[in-house]
Amino acid sequence: MKTIFSPDHELHRSPGELILGEFSEAFEKPERAQLILDRVEDVKLGPVLPPEAFSLEQITRIHTPGMVDCLKTAHAEWLASDRSGAAYPYTWPARGMRTDRVPREIDGKLGFYSFDCGTPITATSWQAIKSSADVALTGAKLINEGESAVFSLCRPPGHHASTSQFGGYCFLNNAAIATQKLLDDGAKRIAILDVDYHHGNGTQDIFYNRDDVLFISLHGDPDQEFPYMLGFADEFGLGKGEGYNLNFPLPWGTTWDKWSAALDVGLKRIIKFSPDIVVVSLGVDTYKKDPISQFKLEHEHFSAMGEKVKTLGKPTLFVMEGGYAVAEIGINAVNVLTGFEGR
Amino acid sequence: MKTIFSPDHELHRSPGELILGEFSEAFEKPERAQLILDRVEDVKLGPVLPPEAFSLEQITRIHTPGMVDCLKTAHAEWLASDRSGAAYPYTWPARGMRTDRVPREIDGKLGFYSFDCGTPITATSWQAIKSSADVALTGAKLINEGESAVFSLCRPPGHHASTSQFGGYCFLNNAAIATQKLLDDGAKRIAILDVDYHHGNGTQDIFYNRDDVLFISLHGDPDQEFPYMLGFADEFGLGKGEGYNLNFPLPWGTTWDKWSAALDVGLKRIIKFSPDIVVVSLGVDTYKKDPISQFKLEHEHFSAMGEKVKTLGKPTLFVMEGGYAVAEIGINAVNVLTGFEGR
Numbered sequence A, B: 001m002k003t004i005f006s007p008d009h010e011l012h013r014s015p016g017e018l019i020l021g022e023f024s025e026a027f028e029k030p031e032r033a034q035l036i037l038d039r040v041e042d043v044k045l046g047p048v049l050p051p052e053a054f055s056l057e058q059i060t061r062i063h064t065p066g067m068v069d070c071l072k073t074a075h076a077e078w079l080a081s082d083r084s085g086a087a088y089p090y091t092w093p094a095r096g097m098r099t100d101r102v103p104r105e106i107d108g109k110l111g112f113y114s115f116d117c118g119t120p121i122t123a124t125s126w127q128a129i130k131s132s133a134d135v136a137l138t139g140a141k142l143i144n145e146g147e148s149a150v151f152s153l154c155r156p157p158g159h160h161a162s163t164s165q166f167g168g169y170c171f172l173n174n175a176a177i178a179t180q181k182l183l184d185d186g187a188k189r190i191a192i193l194d195v196d197y198h199h200g201n202g203t204q205d206i207f208y209n210r211d212d213v214l215f216i217s218l219h220g221d222p223d224q225e226f227p228y229m230l231g232f233a234d235e236f237g238l239g240k241g242e243g244y245n246l247n248f249p250l251p252w253g254t255t256w257d258k259w260s261a262a263l264d265v266g267l268k269r270i271i272k273f274s275p276d277i278v279v280v281s282l283g284v285d286t287y288k289k290d291p292i293s294q295f296k297l298e299h300e301h302f303s304a305m306g307e308k309v310k311t312l313g314k315p316t317l318f319v320m321e322g323g324y325a326v327a328e329i330g331i332n333a334v335n336v337l338t339g340f341e342g343r
Ligand SMILES: [Zn+2]
Pocket: A196, A197, A198, A283, A285, A321, A322, A323
């Protein structure tokens, strides 16, 4: 299987995040992608290719131009208003506040286009963000050209980013952008299977009213886990999209038995949907040693996960999402891919 | 004029806030209230009285029981989930997320009931928060008993807190709670005049559908200033409340001439409304040296402000809000009161 990777991801490094009551090192860091790449090379998964550069129009098929513009220009505006360091939002449009106008000033704009305080924008973040979307788009292009499976080693991740909001370490929704490109290039139906520990709230939001994309997500119960305000079992889609969204919120401590049983139900739904292509939002923070997650998957379960996805028999684009047990992130992510390949 | 004050305010001290790209000392700190009290005593404004303790029912006339409960129990839940330090929210219910259910877990709950990341809850915050509301309620009670003017030296401040969300250094909306008590005790109409540099988004939100409370706010244009997503000139109230909300967003650099001209228009509207009582949300961050604000008022303008409010000829409750030029906060706040008293 080919891997798409760009060293540009290193251009995004969070100075830290305010969680657990203190400002501390961010869990989402460049070492993650490097260790996955190392593992890809160690197991000789296949060629590692750089991304092509796609136009911004391919990105604004999913995200609003205003949000994309904010990601591009936020840090320059931040500096222009006498700040230094990374641009952090600090206030958000709450219930009862207006969402019909975009604030002119940088702090307002950052809050308007985001939903948490752990996703800062540095001077060089945009290049990493754009490149991560290109990594996903290049994977989509290869699938379209006939590859049966491709690994888009995206960083920063994407599944928390919605149409017009970044957050949860995510800026652009790489999986959604790749999915839209596959549809634009001729696919009729795509299933997105999100196996990250966290609900793919952004992806759900983006496709919630559509029947050409089936979104299936297995994740920590939002009653207990980020993003808290989306990802419940009763969210089935709206309008034309009703019936094309399926969430499996699972409790802390979920083991492979329970997790894979839910996956089996999800896979059945995908088979019934009969997609042309499957896009996997591949997060490996379901691993038992993940520092911010509470599921209990072990190394071999990631291989088994890949085997199960393979049974769908569809062209499959793997898009890297989360995973914060950094030392073992390469083993877990690549196990899914080698499991898929049956080796 | 009597001042209501409680030393309990010291029980709330923010460990810091993530603004301007780094985690730094909070602008809202206990010294603020102490320096105002010192000035009250220096100028012999009048007796300084402790607050009475009111029931929580008086608070839930304004705020949802769920939000009040969160403020009370958040820090204990924070500790119970293996955290230390102050409880900070880190993610918020964004556009497209659900607001029909309250997350069970503490991080989700904190985000659900707040709108920024600079309003942390410490182990002892609740006692300060409750006491600040009591300071306002005691002021209301004295007005009701016939005092022509009372100064409720509240801290933490309140005007950013809405029905179900805290933020902007505010937890309970002291001015709104006092206003409701005055109405409960027989007043028919109350005008709230918010002279803080920032829009009183919480107060506006609370009374937006009501015609028994006229809300007038002069503040930095939300296009440029916190809270960014509310406080524009086209917000007039809704339903029965239409015509009972009046905002004067003013640009950076606004001087007394422009500011007082807007005040004069606001005062005319108050006269037309013919309130039984006037509640002043007294922020003095309009001062030219305020570190986070951009208006240009000088010491003597605060005296002139008090004189103008006096011309309404109504019983007046002053409720302390913001002001971060700490060294001079006592002079500015008390100048309004002595100006009102004509001395
Ligand atoms: Zn995740």
